[in-house]
Amino acid sequence: MDLGIVTSYIIAGILIIIILTVGYNVNFSGNELTLHESQKIKIDAVIDAVSYDLPKIGYNQNNRPDTMLVYADSTMLQFYSNIDNSNDESLELITWQFSTDPITATDNPNDFYLYRTIDGTSITMGVGITDFTINYYDELGSTTPLTLPISAIGNKSKIDSIVQLELIIESQSPVALQYSSETTPRYITTTWTKRFSPSNLNLN
Numbered sequence: 001m002d003l004g005i006v007t008s009y010i011i012a013g014i015l016i017i018i019i020l021t022v023g024y025n026v027n028f029s030g031n032e033l034t035l036h037e038s039q040k041i042k043i044d045a046v047i048d049a050v051s052y053d054l055p056k057i058g059y060n061q062n063n064r065p066d067t068m069l070v071y072a073d074s075t076m077l078q079f080y081s082n083i084d085n086s087n088d089e090s091l092e093l094i095t096w097q098f099s100t101d102p103i104t105a106t107d108n109p110n111d112f113y114l115y116r117t118i119d120g121t122s123i124t125m126g127v128g129i130t131d132f133t134i135n136y137y138d139e140l141g142s143t144t145p146l147t148l149p150i151s152a153i154g155n156k157s158k159i160d161s162i163v164q165l166e167l168i169i170e171s172q173s174p175v176a177l178q179y180s181s182e183t184t185p186r187y188i189t190t191t192w193t194k195r196f197s198p199s200n201l202n203l204n
Helices: 003-056
Strands: 069-072 076-081 092-102 112-118 121-124 129-137 164-172 189-196
Touching: 003 092, 003 112, 003 129, 003 164, 003 189, 092 129, 112 129
Parallel strands: none
Antiparallel strands: 069 076, 076 092, 092 112, 112 121, 129 164, 164 189
């Protein structure tokens, strides 16, 4: 066979491999971007809710409640607030809790239910929340979180010393992406961290 023809076949084969590889990479990147954007929408809904609730710890139009924080733990927070800003100044008990209840509707074994409860009525917040951690501080800007859990029952002075909360939320895609059979499947992860300094806690 003519050497030129053989060379042409080799070059054509290399070009086909390159084109197929580029196409696969583009498709994989597209899937990764789609999953990332989907998770961002889900975590944004949770962020909006906690960003509404946490600054209102202990809020009331005229009189702050004597007990603002009821229970503080790394995966659970309970507090009083006139969260709906009602004219009768009635207080609601708000609970945020990251549960150990797995979400079986997704393939991700790290998915657990996150609940927002107001006076006993619970709402499930988002699918794909894989971590929801709260740290508490008795000084603004402190790097040493308080030892948990802390309850207003039996340790009110300690829970009343809290002036700042740090919230860490992690969200993962419901399905894992695997680039090839030789690579480990991985979930697309989005993490959000913020410190809250509710004004009523800082008036103590």
